[in-house]
Amino acid sequence: MIWQSFDYPGDTFLPGMKFGKDLVTGLERFMTSWKSPDDPSLGVYSNIVNINGYPQTLGRQSQVLQARLGPWNGLGFSGFPIEKENNIYSIEFVMNDIEIYYTHVLKSSVVQRVVLTWDGKTLFLQ
Template sequence: MIWQSFDYPGDTFLPGMKFGKDLVTGLQRSLTSWKSPDDPSVGVYSDIYDTNGYPQNLRLKGQVLLGRLGPWNGLGFSGFPLDKENQIYSTEFVVNEKEIYHKYALTSSVVQRIVLTWDGIM
């Protein structure tokens, strides 16, 4: 098997990258913060998808739950405003028998990425 960087995102979520869980292999694609601004070793913060029941995004500090977006209701996450159409990016959320994931695509030439910083800020 070939290692693919998009399967192990570290602290950065890029356009086209899947963020979620492969239900066949068990691979969890999640974000993990750096230890400090200048130390890229694994930090204490992570963002994961909980796939037990309705999928929901969780923010953790170690094993401690800091927050969640609420479960996916088919249109959006119940605790997060619905994404409005915009000229910069589009989002997609997929739930099927093989995987559960969220990803985004750029619709303009603006370079954009999402980073989970060392201090837990997205």
């Protein structure tokens, strides 16, 4: 099997990456922070998709829950204010017998990325 960087996002989530779980192989795609701004080894923060019950995005510090966006309701995450539609990207949610994941789809040539910082902040950058 060939290692693919999109299967292991580290601290950066780019358009086209899957954020969730492959139910066939068990591969989980999640974000992990750096240890510090200049040390890329694993930090203590992670953003994951919890597939128990309705799939939802969780932010954790080690194993301690820090944030919960709630499940996707078709327009946005139920625990997060619904974003108005923008011309840069859209979020898609896929749930079937093979996988459960979120992804960002670009609508323009502006690059959108999500970064989990070493101190636990999730940033949406353009």
